[in-house]
Amino acid sequence: MTLHDPLWLAVLAAAMAVTGLVAGLLAGLFGVGGGIVIVPVLSYVLPPLGIDPAIQQKLAVSTSLATIIPTSIVSARKHHAKGAIDMPLLRGLIPSLFAGTLVGAALIVVLHGEALTLVFAFVALLVAVNLGMTGLDWRLRDRFPDGAARHAIGAAMGAVSAVMGIGGGTVGVPTMSMFGTPIRNAVATAAAFGIVISVPATVIAIAGGWGEPRMPPYSLGYVNLIGFALIASGSILAAPWGAQLAHTLPPLLLKRLFALFLMLTSVRMFWRSLA
Structure with missing residues (x-):
């Protein structure tokens, strides 16, 4: 079965559709x-x-970034309607998030796929341990730092999120929680981070992989359009369900579920890379 075989395309499409809903x-x-x-x-x-x-990991990370654009818009609008986004904090972090994103997106192009996989697994493990070992009220300080410290943290969140192909929540939620942001506000604000991160990172991933002959059919640079269309569609459909659920679950349970999910994801990625 080749990359242009109709059966291959059908299997790919089915997998992408299910992935989008989840x-x-x-x-x-x-x-x-x-x-x-x-x-x-x-x-x-x-x-x-x-x-x-x-190119497998480059394709996965880049296509993921592309799908985050519409998903984050839908999710952020839902959270904003509930008044949960910390708008002053978001506005203060946008410049540094954007700058860090440019660095992270460039790394997608220059790093080997195996390195991208290990980065993803390692950061996911750190975040899972942090969320799993700390209580709901644990914090490093009561408010987010100002000045150079705020810009450094924002740039780091943007760079790590871009190179991992994520929208900012995986890093942003625990970071904001450590600095005194309530978990529901952290989740909502992190949804808006996805817009700031995914748009420039996707543009760089497309340009950096332009003309790559090993990419499957219907791709722009490192972004596969079949994956983008089906994952984005499923994500847009299901994102409001998740946002509604986030406002009904107990905060501590929400935090623990997030930690468990990240831990399982990290173990799977390490196993694939090191086996």
């Missing part, structure tokens, strides 16, 4: 933009389909 639900629930689901799922979907191993 990612959208978790995007609204956890403010993660879906990338923490999309990237590992694509990392397992692509190898059996004959995608060159050298």
Whole structure:
């Protein structure tokens, strides 16, 4: 079965559609933009389909970033309607988030696929341990730093999120929680981070992979359009369900569920990279 075989395209489409529904639900629930689901799922979907191993992770990360654009818009609007987004904090972080995103997106182009996988697994593990070991009220300080410290943190969140192919929630939620942001406000604000991160990162991923001959059909640079269309559609459909659920679950349970999900994701990614 080749990359242009109708059966191959049908299997790919089915996998992408299911991925989109799951990612959208978790995007609204956890403010993660879906990338923490999309990237590992694509990392397992692509190898059996004959995608060159050298570009599998680049394709997964880049396609994930593209799908985060519409998903984050839907999720952020839902949270904003509930008044949960910390708008002053968001406005203060946008410049540094954007600058960090440019660095992270450039790394997608220059790093080997195996390095991208290990980065994803390592950061997901750190975040899971942090969320799993700390209580709901644990914090480093009562408010987010100002000045240079705020810009440094914002740039780091943007860079890490872009290179992982995520929307900012995976890093942004625990970071904001450590600095005194209530978990529901952190989740909502992180949903808006996805817009700031995903748009410039996707543009760079498309330009950096332009003309790559090993990409599957219907791709722009490192972004596969079949994956983008079906994952984005499923995510848009399911994201409001997750956002609604996020406002009904107990905050501590929300935090623990997020930690468990990240831990399982990290273990799977490490196993794939090191086995």
